[in-house]
Structures are given as C-alpha cells and as structure tokens.
Amino acid sequence: MPQADALKTGPLETYNRRYSQRGLLNRYAEGRGRYFAYRQMTMAGLSALIGLLTFPLVGLVVFFVAFLGDMLDTVYLARSAPIGETARYRHVQVISTITAAIQALSLAFLAWSPSIFMHSEDHLHQAHATPLFTVGILVGAAINATVILPYHVSAGVTRLAIYGLTPLATIAIETVNGTGGGIADVQLFQMAGLGVLYFSVFFFVSFISGRYNRSRKNTLAMALQHKQLAQINAKLQAQQLQAQRLALVAENANDSVFLMDEEGRITWVNEAFTRITGYRYDEAIGKMPGTLLNGNDTDMAVVRALEKGRATGKPFRLEICNRRKDGQLLWLETNQVPMLRDDGTVETIIAVERDVTAAKQYEQQLKDARIAAEEGARVKSEFLATMSHEIRTPMNGVIGMAQMLERTQLDEDQKLYADTILGSARTLLSLINDVLDLSKMDAGEVILSEVDFDLPACFQQTLQLFEPQAQEKGITLELDIAPDVPRMINGDDRRLRQVLLNLVGNAVKFTESGGVRVAVSTSRVGDRLRLRFSVADTGIGIAKEKQDQIFERFSQADAAITRRFGGTGLGLTISRLLCEAMGGEIDVTSDPGKGACFSVHMRMQPATGSGLAEIADSAQHLGRSLDGMRILVAEDNRINRLLVEKYLQDEPVTLEFAMDGAEAMEKTPGFDPDVILMDMSMPVMNGLDATRNIREMDIRQPVIAALTANAFDSDREACLKAGMDDFLSKPINRDDLLAVLRKHSPAQGRRVVV
Structure with missing residues (x-):
C-alpha cells in the first residue's frame, strides 16, 4: 500500500472512526445485533424457570414480553445502521434511547414477574426467594448496561435508571399491600441491601468508565505517535526516492x-x-x-x-x-x-x-502568419467595401428606375419586362447581401441592435411578404402564436426578420402542395426570455445524410435542387451564424418527401418599455407632411441624383444637388437645407469630412442622413460619429426615403448650433 494511502487509513483515522459519536453508535448497534441470540437464550432459560416455579403460561408470557422489547430495540438499530450524517445520527440516538427504555422495561418485567405470580397460596413457600431472583437478574442486566454505557450514554443511563428503580417499585408495592413484613424491616434490611447494591453498581460504572477513558486516551496517544512516525517515515522515504529520481533525471x-x-x-x-x-x-x-x-x-x-x-x-x-x-x-x-x-x-x-529554439521560431512564424492574415482580412474588408459600393451604386439605379417604370402606364409586355428587371435586380441584390453578411460574420463584425419591438407584428409582416407567392402556388401559409407570447420584447428584430425570411422563403420555395406553418412561443429563463419558433413545411424534405450539410456555406441538399429551384446555399449558413450570435441555435428534422421542420432558439430580453413609444412616434412620423422641406442631395452619381429627383417629384419639397462633399459644404449656408442626403464616397471631399465641416459652421444645423452603398455596421458607426443623424443604404427604396424625410420634417423642430 502506498504511504499516502497508509496515512489515510492509519491508526488515527481508525481511532477517529471508532470513537466518534457516530462510530460509537454504530459499534453499539453492531453489538446489540451480534449478541441478540445469546440474550434470547438467556431470557428463554429464565422464562422457563419462572414457568416451572409458577405456571407454564406465565413463563411464555414473560418470555414473549422480554423478546418483543429486545427485538424492537435490536431490529431498529439493525435497520438504522450504518449511521452517517449528523442529522441522522441525532435522530437514531433519540429513537434508540426510547427502544432501549422499552427493552429495559421488558427485562424488568421478566425480573419482577416472580414477585407478582408467587404470592398465591400454592407458592407461599417459594415467595421468600423472589427478591433475590429479581435482584440477580437486574444486577446482571446493570452490568451489561454498564459495559456498553460508553457507546451509547443516554441508552445506558436509561437502562440503569429502570433497573435501579425496579426494586424500589417492588418494595413500595409490597409495603402498600402489607406483604413486606413491616415498614421497619423494609427500611433496615431491604433498603440497606439496595443501598449496598446501588453503591456497588455506581462503583462498577465508575470503574468501567474510567477504564474506558484511560483505554481511549492510550489508544489516541498510540495513534498520534504512530501517525507521527508514519509521517516521518514517509517523508524520509519520499526524500530518498526524490534524491534517487533527481539523480536519474539529472543524469539522463x-x-x-x-x-x-x-x-x-x-x-x-x-x-x-x-x-x-x-x-x-x-x-x-x-x-x-x-x-x-x-x-x-x-x-x-x-x-x-x-x-x-x-x-x-x-x-x-x-x-x-x-x-x-x-x-x-x-x-x-x-x-x-x-x-x-x-x-x-x-x-x-x-x-x-x-x-526552445524551435518553439521560438514557430512563434515567430505564427506572428508573421497572423500579421499576414490580418493584412489579408483588411484587404478583404476594403475589397468588399469597394465592391459593395461599386455594385450597389448601379443597382440603386436599376432597381429605382424599375420601380419608377412600374408606376407608369405600361401594357402587358412592358409590365412583364419591368417585373423581370426588378425581380432579377432584387435577386442579385439578395445575393450581394448574403455574401456581405457572410463576410461580416466571418470577420466578427456583426453588431446586434437590440430594441423593443412588436413580436407578433414582426412575424405577421414577414409572412405577408410571401402570401402572393403562396397563393400563386396554391399552398397555405399559417402563423400560430402561443397565447402567452408577450407583444413587446427586446432584441434585434432586423436579424430576426432575416432568419425568418430565409427559413420561410426556403419553405415556400420547396413546397409544391400542402402548406407552411410557423409556430411561435416564448419561455422565461431567469431574467431572460427564450424565443422559440419553428417553420414546418410539406415540401420535398431533406435526406438524413444531408441534414448536417445544409448549414454549410454554398451547400444544398442536392445539386439537382440548385438547378430546379436556384439559390446560393448561403441562406441557412447565415441563419445559423445569426442564431449563434444571438445566443441560440437552429436545427432541422425531416423525412424525404414529407417535408422539413426548422426549429430556432434565440436569446431575447423582456421589453424595456421604450418600444411602444417608438411605435407611436413612428406612426406620428408617417402622418407628417413634407410641405416646404428643403433638401440638399450630395451625390456624385448622375443616375442616383436622377433617381432621388424622380422619387420626390410628386412631393412638395425643394431639391438642390451637389456633385461632391466640397460643393455640398459650399451650398449649405446659402440654400439653408432642412435635410442633407449625404453620400459617403465622393470625389474632392467625402461625405464624412463634409459632415464634420458642416457641423462646425455657425448656421442653423440641418439633419444629415447618410446615403451610401457601403453596408457594414462599421460604416453606420462612422456616419453617426461624424455627426450624421440617420442612415440610408443603397439601393434606396422610395418608401424608406420618404420615411426618413417625414421623420426629420420641420414639424419635429430644427436644431441650431450655438
């Protein structure tokens, strides 16, 4: 056995285990059970003797009472052992004291029974021997109780008290009944005899207790000495072993x-x-x-x-x-x-x-690789920002002009052409957005904008976008919101809509018959809200072996799906990354030919109370008039200037245009605009620098809204930091443009820099 294990199971630990309160009580219980049969044989012999001297039935009754009392005590202790924790120990100690009292009373009954049953006329010649018989049994029982007294003090004291009171009760009863031979005789002889007996028992108890305590102290001293010697020996052995090991280690x-x-x-x-x-x-x-x-x-x-x-x-x-x-x-x-x-x-x-030369060289290689990776990420970010701007700028013209074309009087063919242009442009824009979103997530640039929003309205408005497509295909589109779902919650509703659009769009696209069902529920986890929703369809389904692949980028369940339904395979990847960013997850269950069910969990917060005010404020903005608003558009792209002009040609506003930031800064004091639509990327002076310069002018300060093709969250932050008030991302939607203008219409009040 190792030295450490030997110390854990040494004499001191054995002493603590045996002489602790629980240890003593366990030993007491074990002893009561071990000698149960011997006690029953003794009581059976005594009961048989009583039956011979009195009546056989008396012997049976006496043995039955004594046996029941002893069995109750022994069985309870056997069922309670082993005794572990402190609360259980105290419970067992109290109950076992009561069962000890019952056992002592049953034995006292056995010892007292001759005095009860030998006073009949048939046994008068034997009655004079009963006190000696009773005392003999009680003395033996008292000796046994004294021996086990250290193991269970309360039980031992209870037994001694019952055994000591039994003779007194006998004398008292005989004195009352007049069978004791007179009070003077009782006092002189019986009480004197009991006094000697009690003194002897007391002396024996003191002797046994003292011997027990001395033995316990000696055992403790030996255990402590043994532990000290074991520790010294273990230390010496450890030192020797350590010296040997150090010598071997140093050499080899x-x-x-x-x-x-x-x-x-x-x-x-x-x-x-x-x-x-x-x-x-x-x-x-x-x-x-x-x-x-x-x-x-x-x-x-x-x-x-x-x-x-x-x-x-x-x-x-x-x-x-x-x-x-x-x-x-x-x-x-x-x-x-x-x-x-x-x-x-x-x-x-x-x-x-x-x-560690190799490790240092590897560390330097990693450092160089990290620098190269950071440089690559920077170049990639710059490239994506440039491509975003360069692609979105012409897309702004394509989509905007297609929307304006749709508002004119068109014949059937012309309307078909316009719809095709607009649909293709929106598809291309969706692809651009997916690639940019994926790039931002890879770069860790996704910033969640958590606000109070109307949860049921968010789902209802998103599903309304797919109702024409669902009606065209003849499938149902259902929304099931649990009754306990709160109306207002706090989270990023824009990202939630993005996930929902991807899932519902896929469900509608891959479902030819049946329908799509969206179920929404919430639950509380501490002070947080857990949003759960599922999108189930009756479409083509996904094979088991493909279900883990569909969340990978540019991946679909089958190449034939791409040819039949189209798509880039980025929607589910982006949805998974967005769910993870919001502290949740997304999974799928499906059987081929029976449809699929996507389940989403997201972390949200209870509403802060500001959402209802924002909704009321937005509703108020929708009703504001643009009458008399002066708008300066700083945009270097001719098509985008023309598009804004077309968007606002039916509105009662005054428009002025600037080709770059420097011209916008020059025209602002004289034109006195209410709102400046400021492009970020322009020649001569960009929109950020122009905004900073305008904010330093001693003029009535206009509202400045960014008008940009850059779509990163960092661009939004840069605009706000430069002093802009709002942000419009290209391609510009006419409704979004009007909403921003109404939001900042003069009815809201004009800001003045002092």
Whole structure:
C-alpha cells in the first residue's frame, strides 16, 4: 500500500472512526445485533424457570414480553445502521434511547414477574426467594448496561435508571399491600441491601468508565505517535526516492542540467548540456554560464534579471537568447532553484534549461502568419467595401428606375419586362447581401441592435411578404402564436426578420402542395426570455445524410435542387451564424418527401418599455407632411441624383444637388437645407469630412442622413460619429426615403448650433 494511502487509513483515522459519536453508535448497534441470540437464550432459560416455579403460561408470557422489547430495540438499530450524517445520527440516538427504555422495561418485567405470580397460596413457600431472583437478574442486566454505557450514554443511563428503580417499585408495592413484613424491616434490611447494591453498581460504572477513558486516551496517544512516525517515515522515504529520481533525471534528462556554486560558477553538467550547447564537461567546469553562452543577441536586461533572481535565493524562470559553441542561435528556457544552507545562504544552484529554439521560431512564424492574415482580412474588408459600393451604386439605379417604370402606364409586355428587371435586380441584390453578411460574420463584425419591438407584428409582416407567392402556388401559409407570447420584447428584430425570411422563403420555395406553418412561443429563463419558433413545411424534405450539410456555406441538399429551384446555399449558413450570435441555435428534422421542420432558439430580453413609444412616434412620423422641406442631395452619381429627383417629384419639397462633399459644404449656408442626403464616397471631399465641416459652421444645423452603398455596421458607426443623424443604404427604396424625410420634417423642430 502506498504511504499516502497508509496515512489515510492509519491508526488515527481508525481511532477517529471508532470513537466518534457516530462510530460509537454504530459499534453499539453492531453489538446489540451480534449478541441478540445469546440474550434470547438467556431470557428463554429464565422464562422457563419462572414457568416451572409458577405456571407454564406465565413463563411464555414473560418470555414473549422480554423478546418483543429486545427485538424492537435490536431490529431498529439493525435497520438504522450504518449511521452517517449528523442529522441522522441525532435522530437514531433519540429513537434508540426510547427502544432501549422499552427493552429495559421488558427485562424488568421478566425480573419482577416472580414477585407478582408467587404470592398465591400454592407458592407461599417459594415467595421468600423472589427478591433475590429479581435482584440477580437486574444486577446482571446493570452490568451489561454498564459495559456498553460508553457507546451509547443516554441508552445506558436509561437502562440503569429502570433497573435501579425496579426494586424500589417492588418494595413500595409490597409495603402498600402489607406483604413486606413491616415498614421497619423494609427500611433496615431491604433498603440497606439496595443501598449496598446501588453503591456497588455506581462503583462498577465508575470503574468501567474510567477504564474506558484511560483505554481511549492510550489508544489516541498510540495513534498520534504512530501517525507521527508514519509521517516521518514517509517523508524520509519520499526524500530518498526524490534524491534517487533527481539523480536519474539529472543524469539522463533531455534538458540541460548543471550545478553552480554560490558565485555562479559551474560545478557539474550532464550529457544533455554538452549536446545542447556544444561545450564538453571539462570546458564548462569552473566557468560562468554567461561567459560560455552569451552572444551579441543576448538581451542584457534578461542577464540582469537572471543575476537578480540568483541573488534573491528563490526559484525563478526566464527565457534567454544564447549562442552555441559553433555560433548558432540558441533560445533557452532556464529554471534555476537555489539550495540553501541552514543559515539561509546559497550553497548550490540547480539550473535546468530547455532548448526552445524551435518553439521560438514557430512563434515567430505564427506572428508573421497572423500579421499576414490580418493584412489579408483588411484587404478583404476594403475589397468588399469597394465592391459593395461599386455594385450597389448601379443597382440603386436599376432597381429605382424599375420601380419608377412600374408606376407608369405600361401594357402587358412592358409590365412583364419591368417585373423581370426588378425581380432579377432584387435577386442579385439578395445575393450581394448574403455574401456581405457572410463576410461580416466571418470577420466578427456583426453588431446586434437590440430594441423593443412588436413580436407578433414582426412575424405577421414577414409572412405577408410571401402570401402572393403562396397563393400563386396554391399552398397555405399559417402563423400560430402561443397565447402567452408577450407583444413587446427586446432584441434585434432586423436579424430576426432575416432568419425568418430565409427559413420561410426556403419553405415556400420547396413546397409544391400542402402548406407552411410557423409556430411561435416564448419561455422565461431567469431574467431572460427564450424565443422559440419553428417553420414546418410539406415540401420535398431533406435526406438524413444531408441534414448536417445544409448549414454549410454554398451547400444544398442536392445539386439537382440548385438547378430546379436556384439559390446560393448561403441562406441557412447565415441563419445559423445569426442564431449563434444571438445566443441560440437552429436545427432541422425531416423525412424525404414529407417535408422539413426548422426549429430556432434565440436569446431575447423582456421589453424595456421604450418600444411602444417608438411605435407611436413612428406612426406620428408617417402622418407628417413634407410641405416646404428643403433638401440638399450630395451625390456624385448622375443616375442616383436622377433617381432621388424622380422619387420626390410628386412631393412638395425643394431639391438642390451637389456633385461632391466640397460643393455640398459650399451650398449649405446659402440654400439653408432642412435635410442633407449625404453620400459617403465622393470625389474632392467625402461625405464624412463634409459632415464634420458642416457641423462646425455657425448656421442653423440641418439633419444629415447618410446615403451610401457601403453596408457594414462599421460604416453606420462612422456616419453617426461624424455627426450624421440617420442612415440610408443603397439601393434606396422610395418608401424608406420618404420615411426618413417625414421623420426629420420641420414639424419635429430644427436644431441650431450655438
């Protein structure tokens, strides 16, 4: 057995286990059960004797009572053992004291029974012997109770009290009945005899208790001494084993190990020292490590730290750049431990050094790779921002002009052409948005904008977008919102709509008959809300082996699906990443040919109370008039200027245009605009610089809304930081443009910079 295990199970632990309160009670219970049969044989013999001297039935009754009392006590203790925790110990202690009293009463009944049944005329010649019989049984029982008294004090005291009171009760009854031979005789003889008996029992109890306590103290002292000896022995063995191991390690270690004296001179080196540094044993002895190993690349600050560490007399660790004997660069991780004399001075320094040159080179490679990756991410971000701007700018013209074309009088063919242009442009824009979203998520640039919003309205409005498509295909589109779902919650409703659009769009696209059902529920987890919704369809379904792949980017369940239904395979990837960003997850269950069910969990918050005010404020904005509003459009793209002009041609506003930021800054004081629609990317001066300059002018400050093709959250933050008030992303939707203008109409009040 290992030394540590021996200490855990040594005499002291055995003593604590045996002599603790629970240990003593367990030993008491074990003893009562072990000697139960012997006690029954003794009581059976005594009961048989009583039956012979009185009546057989009396013997049976006496044995039955004594047996029941003893069995009750023994069975309870047997069922309660082993006794563990403190609360259970106290419970068992109280109940076992009561069962001990019952057992003692049943034995007292056995001892007293001759005095009850031998006073008949048939047994008068034997009655004079009953007191001696009773006392004999009670003395034996008292001796037994005294022996087990240390194990269960309350039970032992209870038994002794009952055994001691039984003779007194007998004498008292005989005195009352007049069968005791007179009061004077009772006082002189019986009471004197009981006094001697009680004194003897008391002396015996004191003797047994004292002997028990002495034995317990001796056992404790021996256990403590044994533990101390075991600890000393274990320490000595550990020291010997450690010395042997250190000797083996030092001699055969792959790391360089050498010893130094108090001045820092090498006194011993192992073979690994020679292999790592190139210096032989005889070349190293008596030399200072720095004299051998320091080179031009060695950092002197590290050398000073090493010398300071040795001077403190405490273990230390550091890394140092050295040179091998052949001049090669050598990085060492040195761990030095001083061995002290009794007076605290350093006697020997043990140095263990590991060659970490390869690790340092790998670390440098990782650093270079990280720099290259960061540069690549920066270039990628710049490229995506440029592509976003360059693609969205013409897309703004295509979509905007197609929308304006739809508002004109068209014949059937022309309407078909316009719808096709608009649909294709929106598809292309969706693809651009998916690629940009995925790029932003990969770069960790997704910023959640958590606000109070109307949850049922969010789902209802999103599903309304697919009603024409569902009606055209002849499928149903159902929304089931649980009754306990709150109306207002706090979260990013824009990202929630994006996930819902992807899932419902896929469900409608892949369902030819039947329908699509969206179920919504919420639950509370502490002070948070957990939003759960599922999108189930009766469409083509997904094979089991493909279900793990559909959330991968540019992946669909089958190549034939791409040819038949189209799509990039990015929608589910983006949905999964958005769910994870909102502290949730998305999974799918499906059987081919029977449809699919996508389940989404998202972390939300209870509404803060601001959402209803925002909804009321938005409704108020919708009713505002644009009559008389002066609008300056800073846009370098001619098509975009024309598009804004067409969007607002039926509105009672005054428009002015600027080709770049510098021209916008020049026209602002004279034109006095209420709102400036400011493009971010323009020649001469960009929109951010123009905004900063306008904010420094001593004029009535206009509302400035960003008009940009850049779609990153960082762009939105840059606009707001520069002093802009709102943000419109290209391609611009006419309704979104009008909503922003109404929001900032003069009815809201004009800001003035003082």
